[in-house]
Structure formats: structure tokens, C-alpha cells
Amino acid sequence: MNTLTYILRRLVLTVPLLIGITLIAFAIARAVPGDPVTANLGQKAMSDPKIVAAFRAEWGLDKPAYEQYVIYVTKLLQGDLGRSIKSRRPVLDDLRAYLPATIELATASIVFGVISGVLFGVLSAVRRNSWLDQVVRFFSLIGVSVPVFWLALVLLFIFYARLRWAAGPGRLDAGLKPPTRLTGFFTLDALMTGNWTVFVNALRHLVLPAIVLGSYTTGLIARVTRSSMLEVLGQGYVRTAQAKGLRERTVVLRHALRNALIPVVTVIGFSYGGLLAGAVLTESIFAWPGIGQYAFRASTSLDFPAIMGVSLLIAFIFVVTNLIVDVLYFVLDPRLRSA
Amino acid sequence: MASVATTFELRAARPNRVAQAWRFLRANPVALVGLVLVVVWVLVSLFAPLLAPYGPLEQKVVQRLKPPSAAHWFGTDQLGRDVLARVLYGGRLSLPAGLAVVVLAGAIGTTIGAISGFAGGWLDEIMMRITEVFMAFPTIILAMAIASALGPSLVNAILAMVVVWWPSYARVVRGLVLSVKANDYVQAARALGVPEGRILWRTVLPNCLAPAVVVATIDLGNAVLVFAGLSFLGLGPDPATPEWGRMIADGIEFFDQWWMSAFPGLAIFTVVMAFNFVGDSIRDALDPQLRNNVQ
Numbered sequence: 001m002n003t004l005t006y007i008l009r010r011l012v013l014t015v016p017l018l019i020g021i022t023l024i025a026f027a028i029a030r031a032v033p034g035d036p037v038t039a040n041l042g043q044k045a046m047s048d049p050k051i052v053a054a055f056r057a058e059w060g061l062d063k064p065a066y067e068q069y070v071i072y073v074t075k076l077l078q079g080d081l082g083r084s085i086k087s088r089r090p091v092l093d094d095l096r097a098y099l100p101a102t103i104e105l106a107t108a109s110i111v112f113g114v115i116s117g118v119l120f121g122v123l124s125a126v127r128r129n130s131w132l133d134q135v136v137r138f139f140s141l142i143g144v145s146v147p148v149f150w151l152a153l154v155l156l157f158i159f160y161a162r163l164r165w166a167a168g169p170g171r172l173d174a175g176l177k178p179p180t181r182l183t184g185f186f187t188l189d190a191l192m193t194g195n196w197t198v199f200v201n202a203l204r205h206l207v208l209p210a211i212v213l214g215s216y217t218t219g220l221i222a223r224v225t226r227s228s229m230l231e232v233l234g235q236g237y238v239r240t241a242q243a244k245g246l247r248e249r250t251v252v253l254r255h256a257l258r259n260a261l262i263p264v265v266t267v268i269g270f271s272y273g274g275l276l277a278g279a280v281l282t283e284s285i286f287a288w289p290g291i292g293q294y295a296f297r298a299s300t301s302l303d304f305p306a307i308m309g310v311s312l313l314i315a316f317i318f319v320v321t322n323l324i325v326d327v328l329y330f331v332l333d334p335r336l337r338s339a
Numbered sequence: 340m341a342s343v344a345t346t347f348e349l350r351a352a353r354p355n356r357v358a359q360a361w362r363f364l365r366a367n368p369v370a371l372v373g374l375v376l377v378v379v380w381v382l383v384s385l386f387a388p389l390l391a392p393y394g395p396l397e398q399k400v401v402q403r404l405k406p407p408s409a410a411h412w413f414g415t416d417q418l419g420r421d422v423l424a425r426v427l428y429g430g431r432l433s434l435p436a437g438l439a440v441v442v443l444a445g446a447i448g449t450t451i452g453a454i455s456g457f458a459g460g461w462l463d464e465i466m467m468r469i470t471e472v473f474m475a476f477p478t479i480i481l482a483m484a485i486a487s488a489l490g491p492s493l494v495n496a497i498l499a500m501v502v503v504w505w506p507s508y509a510r511v512v513r514g515l516v517l518s519v520k521a522n523d524y525v526q527a528a529r530a531l532g533v534p535e536g537r538i539l540w541r542t543v544l545p546n547c548l549a550p551a552v553v554v555a556t557i558d559l560g561n562a563v564l565v566f567a568g569l570s571f572l573g574l575g576p577d578p579a580t581p582e583w584g585r586m587i588a589d590g591i592e593f594f595d596q597w598w599m600s601a602f603p604g605l606a607i608f609t610v611v612m613a614f615n616f617v618g619d620s621i622r623d624a625l626d627p628q629l630r631n632n633v634q
Contacts, residue, residue, distance in 0.1 A: 020472030028485055137369070141619060145612035147564055149571050150587055150604030157597055277477035281568055285591070296572065299483040307484050314477045 003330060007323065014319045021315055022073060025308045030065050037061070039302040040085055059085055072308075081312070082305035086297060091309035094294060099313070100184025101171060102283070102290030106275040108210035113217030114268060118261075120218070121225025125233065125260075126252055136222060143219025148278075152212045152285040159208060167204040169287035176201055209286040213279060217271045224267050228260040235259075262332055269325030273318030363624060373616025380610050384430030391424035395581040404596050414598035416589065422598060425581035426606050432582050433610065436493065437563035440500045441555045447501065448508025449544075449551060455509065456516030457539045467513070473506040479568070486574035493576040496569045500562065511554050515547035522546075553621055560614030567607045583607045 036059070037052055045051045056062040060071060075082060081091035117140075124136035159166040171186050172178060179189035179198050187206060190199035232238065233256055241251045280292035291310055298306035364371045383390060392412075399419040407414045413422035455466040473481075485499035519525070520543055528538050569575050570584030578585060583603040590600025 016468070017472055017475050020468070021476055024472060024476060024481075025484070028481075028488060141369070141612060141615050145560060145564070145608060145615045147567055147571075147584075147587075147604060147607045147611070149568065149584075150600065150607065153587065153591065153594075153600050153604070157594070161594065273477075277479055280479050280483070281571065284572065295480050296483060299480070299487045300573075302488055307480065311477055311480055314480070315475045318475065318477075 003327065007327065010319075010323050010326075014316065017319065018312055018315060019073070021311055022069075022076070022308060025304060025311060026065070026069050026072070029302075029304045036085055036302040036304065039300075072305075076312075081309040084298070084303055084306040084309075086301045086303040086306060091305050094306065095291065095309055095313055098289060098291045098294045101288055102276055102279050102292060104185040104187065105206065105209055105213060105279060105282070105288060105290060106272060108206050109214035109275055110217060110268060110272055111214075112210050113214040113221055113271070114264075116214075117218045117221025118225050118257075118264065120222040121264075122229055122252065122257060122260075124222065125226045125229030126248075128230065133226075136226070140219040140222040140226075143215045143222070146215060148212055148215065149281045149285055151215060152209070152282060155208050155212060156285075166208045167201065169285070171205050171288065172198065172201055173205075209282050209288055212286075213275060213282045216278075217275065220271065221264060221267055225260065225264050228263045229256060232256045232260040262329065265325055265328055265332065269321050270318075272321045273314065276317060277314050363620075367620045367624075369616050370620030373613045373618075373620065376609055376613030377617060380430055380434065380613065383427055384434050387427040387431055391421070391427045393421040393424045395425045395428040396420065396579060397424070404593065404599075406596070407598055413602045414596065416586075416596075416599050417593055422586075422602050425586060426583070426602050428581040429583040429586070429603060429606055430610070432493070432576065432580065433563050433566060433607070436497055436566045437559050439497050440504055440562040440566065441558050443497070443501045444504035445508050445551065445555050448505035448510075449512045449547075451505070452509035452512030452514075453516050453539060453544055453547070456513035457520060457535075457543060463513075466509075470506045470509045473503070474510075476503070478503045479565070482565070482569060483572065483574060486569055491574045491577070493580070496566060496575045499569070499574075500565060504562070507558075508551065508554070512547055512551055515550055516543055519543050519546045553618075553625065556614070557618030557622060560611040560618065563614070564607065564611045 037055055038046065041051065041055060045055075053062070060068050063071075072082060079092075081095070083089065084091050084094055087094055120136045120140065124133040127133055155166075156168070160168045167173065176198055179186060179193050179195050179202075182189045182192055186202035187199060190196075190202055238251060238256050241255045242248075246255075276291070278292075279288070279290055280296055282288065283290045283292035284296060291313070295307065295310040297303070298310065364374065397420060399415070401419065402411070402415050403417055403419040405411055405415045405419075411421050411423065413426060416422055416425070451466055451470070455463045455470075481503045482499040485502055486496050489495035489498065516539075525538060525542055528542050529535075533542070566575065567582075567584035567587075570582050571588045573585075573588065575585060576582050578589075583606050586603035587600040587607075590596070590603070593599050
């Protein structure tokens with residue numbers, strides 16, 4: 001019961017946050033010199049006042065700001081995110097079309113980031129101050145320092161252009177037909193429909209962008225795991241386990257790591273939201289048709305309904321993942337459950 | 340009175356601190372490497388006109404897309420411009436841009452955080468809720484929206500970043516002010532009848548600045564990185580400008596001429612790494628929990 005009220009309260013608290021986001025986006029749309037009219041109409045159409053007026057009327061740009069805002073929020077409460085100026089389709093439909101590609105990419109990245117990050121972090125903590133520790137620390141700092149768009153190019157050059165190990169940009173090779181849409185994740189859909197060729201191809205396309213996008217997370221998780229492990233390894237129960245004569249592997253994995261993972265889970269939670277938003281650069285290089293690309297096109301054409309839709313969606317996912325993490329605490333840490 | 344005592348202590352402690360810093364660097368090779376790299380990049384940026392073999396805008400069409408050679412160490416780009424010269428000049432943009440973002444965002448965030456934490460009550464509540472909204476807004480998307488709305492340019496890219504950058508400083512400084520506020524010397528100042536505003540700016544804030552500056556140092560690399568990213572997306576300075584992110588974007592179209600994007604990428608990478616090496620070492624040194632564990 002307590003957990004449920006907690007979850008509900010947290011969800012209710014996100015409402016003012018989301019309203020705040022709409023306010024900021026609206027304020028920017030109003031305060032800046034950029035005009036969606038110039039961004040979306042051609043030179044010729046611009047010179048015709050009738051077309052300009054019709055465009056303004058169509059998108060409600062002729063109404064005063066507060067009125068536009070009230071209309072937007074009223075529609076939002078009915079689950080309507082408005083229509084994108086650029087694609088002319090409902091923003092919700094656009095998001096539904098673009099989101100799965102990004103979720104698939106971000107999930108693959110976080111899996112890569114967690115596995116490699118935890119592995120490096122544990123190795124580095126167990127062999128503290130050894131050369132291995134120094135190497136891991138060095139590489140985790142590299143992970144958070146390298147510009148993703150450059151790493152993407154370097155990896156594409158080596159593993160795609162030269163070695164031909166990985167596939168190039170896009171989600172599938174040009175000749176292949178996407179699998180029947182069940183979840184929108186190409187790898188999963190191909191697997192569920194038993195389309196082996198597409199599955200392998202989709203996976204080959206996913207590897208490089210996932211590594212690129214996950215490089216920052218790997219570095220971050222390696223560092224958090226290391227410091228968390230160091231703390232746990234100094235605890236009494238670890239010394240007890242060692243004194244009992246348990247094998248080092250058992251002590252490290254069963255006694256220390258399980259307790260050290262709690263702060264790591266927090267990082268995973270907030271990284272995931274960051275990956276969704278941070279996918280902009282990765283997606284633009286790998287021609288990955290996700291919401292990052294959608295957001296970029298929306299910003300350059302000052303398509304505010306679309307910008308607002310993406311921002312609300314990402315902020316919402318961010319809040320929900322953090323909530324899941326907080327609930328996970330109860331599952332992972334029995335001490336919290338009894339408290 | 341308090342300030343006189345602090346100045347005196349600082350002065351007495353100075354030689355000791357230099358020795359301390361030196362010992363710290365010797366014990367932390369990572370910090371030393373970072374510091375050396377930072378100094379090298381600052382010098383390179385300052386003296387770029389003397390170091391660069393050609394002008395960064397100088398075009399020689401016959402020499403276009405040439406691989407690295409004795410005449411052009413880093414090769415040439417699609418307009419026959421020397422990549423080395425452009426990389427050297429790039430620091431003159433990226434470093435000041437990163438610094439400007441951190442300083443401006445730091446100043447705004449510090450002011451808001453300080454007032455919020457010092458005033459407390461409803462003012463604190465409102466300011467922190469606003470800060471939270473800015474933090475919940477996906478950073479790069481907000482920056483992209485602002486930069487494209489203002490029109491792509493160097494100044495606008497910096498402005499866009501400042502808008503998304505200040506909230507974390509507001510949070511940090513607010514936390515610092517809350518803890519400093521509880522000190523006896525603040526009570527003493529109040530008992531002496533010092534006006535509240537003066538207590539905040541003269542007594543509380545100076546005691547929060549050192550940690551805030553550390554946060555800013557750690558942040559510099561990140562600012563350089565995000566600036567390059569915006570510029571890469573075409574939301575930074577105009578295309579002809581020798582800017583690293585922009586150069587990498589140009590290089591995409593000339594995939595086989597790897598030198599066009601490899602060298603500006605290495606430049607961003609080494610600058611950001613340098614700041615992270617220094618920042619990370621400072622953070623390690625200042626985190627007492629970690630320090631106790633390691634020793």
C-alpha cells in the first residue's frame with residue numbers, strides 16, 4: 001500500500017514539472033526573433049501576404065500568446081500534442097513512428113554500458129592501485145571525454161569502411177525490408193517473426209551506434225562501480241566472508257558486488273533519460289531514424305509543437321525511469337523494506 | 340573582522356599550499372598530465388598565429404584534399420586549407436567559448452542559488468521549482484531549440500548553452516549557502532546588526548566560492564564538448580570559421596580523407612580529457628570518504 005501511494009504521489013508531482021516545460025518552450029517560441037513562418041515557407045510564398053496570413057491562421061500563430069498557450073494545454077490534457085508544422089502530421093503519430101528506433105538504440109547502449117562498466121569497475125576496485133586500476137581509470141575518463149560524433153566517425157571508418165565487420169549507417173541494409181511491426185524494435189520484431197537474415201543485419205547495424213552512445217555511460221558506470229565497490233570491500237561482512245575462507249570470486253561477486261550495485265542502479269536510471277536526449281548526435285551520424293533526428297529537424301525548422309512533444313516525452317520518460325529506480329531500491333535493499 | 344582574519348590566514352598558508360599542490364601533482368600522474376595538456380592548449384591557442392604554418396582561411400584549390408605531408412602535417416581540406424592551421428586556431432574559439440559558458444552560467448546560477456538558499460521560505464520554493472523545470476528539460480534539445488531560434492552563430496550557441504547550464508550551479512550553490520548559513524560567524528554578523536544583503540554577499544557567499552570554482556573547473560571540459568556538438572550540428576559559428584566541431588561535420592562528406600575530421604576530433608578529445616583529468620583528480624582529493632578508503 002505504502003509503495004503504491006508513493007508511486008502515485010510521485011506521478012502527480014510530475015504534472016507541474018511537465019506544465020513548466022510547456023511554459024519554457026512557449027516562452028522561447030515567443031521571446032526569440034526566429035519565426036516559424038520564415039523557417040517553413042519558401043521565399044516565394046513569403047512574398048505573398050495571403051499565404052503568410054493563411055499559414056499563421058492554420059497554425060494559430062495569429063492569436064495572442066496566452067491564447068495559444070491555453071489552447072495547447074487544453075488539447076494536451078486531452079492527450080493531443082498538436083500537429084507538427086514540418087511533417088503536417090499529429091506529433092503523437094510522429095513520436096510513435098520515431099520513438100522505437102531510439103528506445104532500441106538507447107537500450108542496447110545501456111546494456112553495453114552496464115555490462116562493460118560494471119566489469120571494469122569491479123576489476124579496478126578489486127585490484128586497487130594496480131596498473132589495471134590505472135588503465136581502467138584512464139579509459140573511463142576517455143569514455144566521458146571523447147566527442148561522440150567523432151568516435152562515431154572513427155569507428156565507422158575502422159569497422160565499416162576498412163574492416164567491413166560492422167554494417168554502415170541506417171537500421172538495415174538498403175535492400176532489406178523491415179520486419180513486420182510488432183514492437184517497432186527491428187531486432188525483436190525480426191526474432192519474433194523468425195526472420196533470421198533481418199535479425200542478424202539489424203544487429204550488425206545496431207552495434208556501432210550502441211557502443212558510441214554507450215561510451216559515456218560505460219565510463220560513468222565504471223567510475224561509480226569502482227568507488228562503490230571500494231566502500232563495500234571495506235565493510236565488516238566482507239572481511240568476515242574472507243576470514244571464513246570463501247573463495248575470492250564468491251566474496252567479490254556474492255557479498256560485495258550485490259551490495260555495491262545499489263548506487264549503480266541510480267546512475268543507470270538517470271543515464272537512460274540522458275541517452276534518449278543525447279542520441280541526437282549519434283543518430284545524425286548513423287542516419288538512425290529516431291526522435292533525436294526528429295528533434296533536430298524540429299528545432300532547425302522552429303517546429304514548436306514537435307519540439308514541445310519530444311521534450312515532454314523525454315522528460316516524462318526521465319521521471320518514470322527515476323521512479324522505477326526508486327522502487328527498485330525496495331527490491332534490492334531489504335533494509336529499506338523493513339524500515 | 341572575519342575577512343581580515345581570513346586574508347591573514349590565506350597569506351600565511353600560501354607557501355604551504357604551493358608545496359601541497361606540488362605534492363598532490365606528484366602523487367597524481369593523471370592530474371599532472373591533465374594540467375600539462377591544459378597549459379599546452381592555452382599556449383597553443385594564444386600563439387596560434389605564430390605557430391600556424393598557413394592562415395586558417397588561406398585557400399589553395401590545387402592543394403585540396405591532400406593527405407598529411409611535410410608541407411601540410413595534417414593534410415588539407417576540400418578548399419585546400421591547411422588542417423593543422425585550422426586546428427591550432429580552433430582553440431581560440433572553443434576554449435573561450437567553454438569558459439564563457441561556465442563563467443556566465445556560474446554567475447547566474449550562483450546568484451539564483453545564493454538568494455534562494457539564503458532567503459529560504461516561499462522564495463526558495465519558487466526558485467527551486469523553476470530550476471527543476473529547467474533541469475528536467477532535455478539539455479541538448481533545449482539548447483538546439485534556442486540556438487536555432489536565435490539563428491546559428493557563436494554568441495547564440497553560447498547563450499543557448501548558458502540557458503541550459505545555470506541550473507546545476509544554482510543547486511550546488513544553494514546547498515553550500517544552506518550549510519554556510521548555519522555557522523556561528525553568520526549569527527555573529529547578524530547580532531552585530533549587519534544588514535541581511537551584506538551578510539549574504541560579504542560573509543556567506545565568499546565562503547561558498549571555492550567549492551563552486553572547483554565545480555566549474557570540472558565542468559569546463561564538458562562545456563567545450565557540448566559547444567563542439569552544437570557547432571557540429573551547424574548551430575555554432577558560420578561554416579568558414581576554423582571551429583573543431585564544424586570541421587568534423589565538413590569531414591563527414593569526405594569520409595576517405597580521414598585527416599579532415601581525425602585531427603580536429605583529437606583536438607576536442609585532448610582538451611576535454613585534460614580538463615577531466617584535472618577535475619577528476621581534484622574531486623578525488625576533495626572527497627573525504629573516498630580518500631579515507633583509499634588510504
